[in-house]
Each structure stands twice: as structure tokens, then as C-alpha cells.
Amino acid sequence: MLTHVVVIGAGVYGAAVAAGLTRRGARVTVVDAGAPAGGTSGATFSWTNSCGKQPRAYHDLSVASMAAHRRLAAEAPQGDWYHEGGNLEWAEGEAARAGLRAKVAGVLDYGYEARWLDRADVLRLEPEMAPAELPPDGVAYFPREGWIDPAGLIGYLLATAVSGGAEVVRDDAVTGLEVTAAEVRAVRLASGRRLPVAAVVNCAGPQAAQVAALAGLVLPMRNTRGVLVYTSPVTVAVSRVVHAPRVHLRPDGDGRLLLHSPEIDGAAHPAAGGGYRVDQSAVDRVVEAAVALYPGIRAATVRGVRVGERPIPGDGLPVLGRAAELPNFHFAVSHSGATLSVHAGDLVAAEVLGEDRSAELAPFRFDRYRS
Incomplete structure (x- = not known):
């Protein structure tokens, strides 16, 4: 058995890796420059899906991952972070509608659950939508999709890891990796602490390239920003993930809603003191689109706006597993x-x-960037 594994990052990946390691008997230390769920995992739309993902291996991995969520939520004493209510999606304009038709045809060909609904069908599922905002037909419904509460999932997984003996170190960034003879020997932290290791797992999300560089590895990343708008509690029943042309939304627990639109992602700008500022006009537009779709939420207020940095490897596909040139250095990004x-x-x-x-x-190894 490996004597010690350091997991870098305490988001959804770091928590899942740590839980899997401790369940198998490893000694684990999870380290994060901030707080668990304090990075991208705390500012994500967290939609669970395999809707149009290509190639087939990526689709299959996503479908297997959705099934893993169901199993874990069913097995856990309090699996209330997982919500499988389905996803509704429609498009405006012939090009966008053609793209949606092609996506639905593709997932049906893979055996993925999807079907077409008309306006009356949608209103039976979401009766508080404004009928005038819906097309007469052509609404795609993916019934096995849903969303998760990342903080709840991370909390459960880290608690599982800690009960198995793991240590969670927060607010202590990784500053160096000691590598000799094609092996990582130790992890150095900003606090001055040195952690001898048998293996390291890079779950650092948007900072994964910087962590890889400490090991002498070049990981191409093309991260993007995502702007999320959080509402006050509303008295309107929204039961599903909804991808409408001008707003994406979902429930966020305790009556709150989470709103997003790709159009406002570009409205986030670096702030002078760190973090980001978001143009108020962009926030107003996405709220107005949500109110048009669900008129009953008109009294809702904006309780928060968060900007998350999405970690996207260079070719868009996951980077998972060991690096051939440094076999005790692993990725989950x-x-x-x-x-x-x-x-x-x-x-x-x-x-x-x-x-x-x-x-x-095999389809997701880091080594594809070396060929």
C-alpha cells in the first residue's frame, strides 16, 4: 500500500479522489490554497449531463458518471445534494434549432434518453412558465439530467475521507514539488510544511497548469469565466434545469434560483483589488429574461453574483490518470x-x-499532449 498520497485541490475532484483513496486504505492529505469548495466548485452551474458531448468515449464517461451520482446519493445517509429533475432546452433561429435537432439525434443514436415536447407538454412539467415564451413545439427534454449542490457533495466526500483518516489542509498553497529520478518525492506548502509523498494527484482546476509546471509538465489549458446570478427565495416552483434562448436557470435550494447566460460571461472584468466586477446591465438582462420566462419571480432580488473560472484542458477533453514520464503524478482535471x-x-x-x-x-491521459 502507498504510504502517503497528496491530493492538490479540495473541489469536487479533490474530494472525490480523496474519498476513493481512503476507502481503499491509503493515507491521504488534501491541500488547498483556499477553503474546500471555495474555487470553481463553489461558482458553477453544476448541471449533470452528457448532452451532445463528443467523442463517444467522453459521452460514455459522462453517462457512467451520472449513474455514479445516482448510486452515491442513494447510498448516502443524506444524499440531498443530487437533484435529477431533467433538463428542458429550446432554441431560436433556424441555425440554432438545427443544432439542437442534430444534438438530440446524436444522443438518441447513443441510446441516451431524450424526447421532443410541445408547449402543452412543457407547461405540464413547469406550469408557472409564461406560455408566450415557449415555442409551439420543438422543446427537447432530457429526463435523466439534473444538478448538484457542489458544497453538499464536497462536504460529504471530504467527511468520508476524514473518517478514513485523511487530513484536509486549507489556506496553504502548494509552492513546490520535489522531483528526482522521474518521481515526485515531496510537496512543499506556503506555510513551510514539507509533505513526503508516494503519489500526487493534481485536482487544482483552473490552477492545474501551474501545479503541473511545478512537476516539469506542460498542461495546455484554455480556461474561461462564467458569471452566475443567485436570487432571493421565490414562491414559484421551478423543478428542472432550463436552457432557454436568453437565460439558463435551475433551482438552488430553499426557494432560490441560479441564473446564467453565456451572453453575460464576457461582462466579468478583473477588479483592481483582486477578483472580478460584473457589469450591472448584464446582470439586469439575465434577471429580466428569467422574469419573462417565470413572471411569478418578479419580486425576487439578486442576492449574489459569482464569477467562476472554468478549467478547460486545451482540447476540451478531461485529463485523467497518471503521466507516463512521471508515473506517480496523476491528473483529475x-x-x-x-x-x-x-x-x-x-x-x-x-x-x-x-x-x-x-x-x-486511456482516451483521457495527459500523454496525448506529448505526441
């Missing part, structure tokens, strides 16, 4: 971490401890 983390994180944990997961991980 991707976009769509809310969907993938429980399953993919466990696959990575299994490989760290010597299990053969080549069949599942």
Missing part, C-alpha cells in the same frame, strides 16, 4: 467536473493505488 467528478475521481484513485483502469482512462 476537466470541464464538467460537476458531472464527472464522483466517477472519474474514483477511477483515478483506483489507478493511483495500482488498479488497472486503462480501459476507462
Whole structure:
């Protein structure tokens, strides 16, 4: 058994990897420059899906990951972070409608659950939508999709890891990796602490490239920003993820709603004192679109605006598993971490401890960037 594994990052991936490692008997330290769930995992739309993901291996990994969420939520004493209410999506303009038709045809060809609804069908599912905002037909419905509460999931997974003996170190950034003879020997932290290791797992999300560089590895990343708007509690029943042309929204627990639109992602700008500022006009537009769709939420106020940095590897696909040139350095980095983390994180944990997961991980290895 490996004597000590350091997991860098305490988001959804880091928590899932740590839980998988401790369940298999490893001694684990999870380290994060901030607080658990304080980075991207705390500012994400967290939509669980495999809706149009390509190539087929990525789709299959996502479907297996959705099933892993269901199992974990069913097994956990309080699996209330997982919400499988389905996803409704429609488009405006012929080009966008053609794209949606192609997406639905593609997932149906893969055996993924999807069907077309008309306006009356949608109103039976979401009766408080404004009928005039819906097309007469052509609404795609993906019934097995949903959303997670990332903080709840991370809390459960880290508690599982800690009960198995893991240590969680917060507010202590990784500043160096000691590498000799093609092996990581130790992790150095900003506090001055030095952690001897048998293996390291890079779950650092948007900072994954910087952590990889400490090990002498070049990980291409093309991170993007995402702006999320959080409302006050509303007295309107919104039961599903909704992707309308001008607003994406979902429930966020305790009557709150989470709003997003790709159009406002560009309205986030670096602030002088750190962090980001978001143009108020962009926030107003996404709220207005939500009110047009659900008139009953007109009295809602904006309780918060968060900007998350989405970690996206250079080719858009996950980076998972060991690096061939540094075999005790492992990756668990991707976009769509809310969907993938429980399953993919466990696959990575299994490989760290010597299990053969080549069949599942081969399409996603870091080494594709070396060829």
C-alpha cells in the first residue's frame, strides 16, 4: 500500500479522489490554497449531463458518471445534494434549432434518453412558465439530467475521507514539488510544511497548469469565466434545469434560483483589488429574461453574483490518470467536473493505488499532449 498520497485541490475532484483513496486504505492529505469548495466548485452551474458531448468515449464517461451520482446519493445517509429533475432546452433561429435537432439525434443514436415536447407538454412539467415564451413545439427534454449542490457533495466526500483518516489542509498553497529520478518525492506548502509523498494527484482546476509546471509538465489549458446570478427565495416552483434562448436557470435550494447566460460571461472584468466586477446591465438582462420566462419571480432580488473560472484542458477533453514520464503524478482535471467528478475521481484513485483502469482512462491521459 502507498504510504502517503497528496491530493492538490479540495473541489469536487479533490474530494472525490480523496474519498476513493481512503476507502481503499491509503493515507491521504488534501491541500488547498483556499477553503474546500471555495474555487470553481463553489461558482458553477453544476448541471449533470452528457448532452451532445463528443467523442463517444467522453459521452460514455459522462453517462457512467451520472449513474455514479445516482448510486452515491442513494447510498448516502443524506444524499440531498443530487437533484435529477431533467433538463428542458429550446432554441431560436433556424441555425440554432438545427443544432439542437442534430444534438438530440446524436444522443438518441447513443441510446441516451431524450424526447421532443410541445408547449402543452412543457407547461405540464413547469406550469408557472409564461406560455408566450415557449415555442409551439420543438422543446427537447432530457429526463435523466439534473444538478448538484457542489458544497453538499464536497462536504460529504471530504467527511468520508476524514473518517478514513485523511487530513484536509486549507489556506496553504502548494509552492513546490520535489522531483528526482522521474518521481515526485515531496510537496512543499506556503506555510513551510514539507509533505513526503508516494503519489500526487493534481485536482487544482483552473490552477492545474501551474501545479503541473511545478512537476516539469506542460498542461495546455484554455480556461474561461462564467458569471452566475443567485436570487432571493421565490414562491414559484421551478423543478428542472432550463436552457432557454436568453437565460439558463435551475433551482438552488430553499426557494432560490441560479441564473446564467453565456451572453453575460464576457461582462466579468478583473477588479483592481483582486477578483472580478460584473457589469450591472448584464446582470439586469439575465434577471429580466428569467422574469419573462417565470413572471411569478418578479419580486425576487439578486442576492449574489459569482464569477467562476472554468478549467478547460486545451482540447476540451478531461485529463485523467497518471503521466507516463512521471508515473506517480496523476491528473483529475476537466470541464464538467460537476458531472464527472464522483466517477472519474474514483477511477483515478483506483489507478493511483495500482488498479488497472486503462480501459476507462486511456482516451483521457495527459500523454496525448506529448505526441
